[in-house]
Amino acid sequence: MPSTATPATGDDGSDTLRGVISLALFIHLFCVAVVLSSNFRRSRLQARLVSLFAPYTQLLHFDPDFTPYYFTLGRPSDDDTWLAIDLYADANQPVAAQPLVKTVRLHDGTSAWLGNRRRCLQLAQMLAASADPESENDDITSEIAKPVGVWLIRQSGDGRAVVRCVRRMSQPYELTTLNTGYPADRPTDAAYDATLYEADVWIDEDGEAQVQKRVSRAEAAPRQTAPPTAAGPGNRGP
Numbered sequence: 001m002p003s004t005a006t007p008a009t010g011d012d013g014s015d016t017l018r019g020v021i022s023l024a025l026f027i028h029l030f031c032v033a034v035v036l037s038s039n040f041r042r043s044r045l046q047a048r049l050v051s052l053f054a055p056y057t058q059l060l061h062f063d064p065d066f067t068p069y070y071f072t073l074g075r076p077s078d079d080d081t082w083l084a085i086d087l088y089a090d091a092n093q094p095v096a097a098q099p100l101v102k103t104v105r106l107h108d109g110t111s112a113w114l115g116n117r118r119r120c121l122q123l124a125q126m127l128a129a130s131a132d133p134e135s136e137n138d139d140i141t142s143e144i145a146k147p148v149g150v151w152l153i154r155q156s157g158d159g160r161a162v163v164r165c166v167r168r169m170s171q172p173y174e175l176t177t178l179n180t181g182y183p184a185d186r187p188t189d190a191a192y193d194a195t196l197y198e199a200d201v202w203i204d205e206d207g208e209a210q211v212q213k214r215v216s217r218a219e220a221a222p223r224q225t226a227p228p229t230a231a232g233p234g235n236r237g238p
Contacts, residue, residue: 032057036062077129077132078170081125083107083148083165084104084105084164086102086161088159089158089159090160093160106123126144127144127145127165128196131197132196141197149199149211150209159203161200161202162214165197199211
């Protein structure tokens, strides 16, 4: 009598292993897809999911944490921007009457792993956006420049700081369109750096922090002097 036993279709252990691997792969891809799709204008549900997956995705650096990947459009606001602070010893003298002690570039020497560098760059981007002539807001720029200058004054022991927001212009795609004075072989040359905002910061004799935005001579309003008035019945002299 012939045997009617059917051959084994597979090993139960290998099927279970494949199922576990498939499930783990699905969870991994789902977590990565959620954090990447939530990088811009995330909803409340996406925010909750991102916070739930954060121990896994941030540990493996899958979560960009609002790092915009669209900063590649070639706009001026996409260029590198940083804060540079010039320090002077005396708070009571103008900077033109005293030597420069040193210049500090805010994010130099900071670790890219601890987030300090990113915060410094974000401050520079915020100040640059508020200093733009089309959306200029002196309240925001002064509130950023003042604590930065005061912090460095207290750290260094100097009396006055000049906070500058500097942007490095990108080279055009066609280098032949570069204007004279912009070296084509040195994209980090100082000629590409433009100062967007500049302000004096100092601590007065009462211990209060003061900030004064610097403007060019063309931007400053000319002084107005009242014309002399003749003394008469209706106009009394001083």
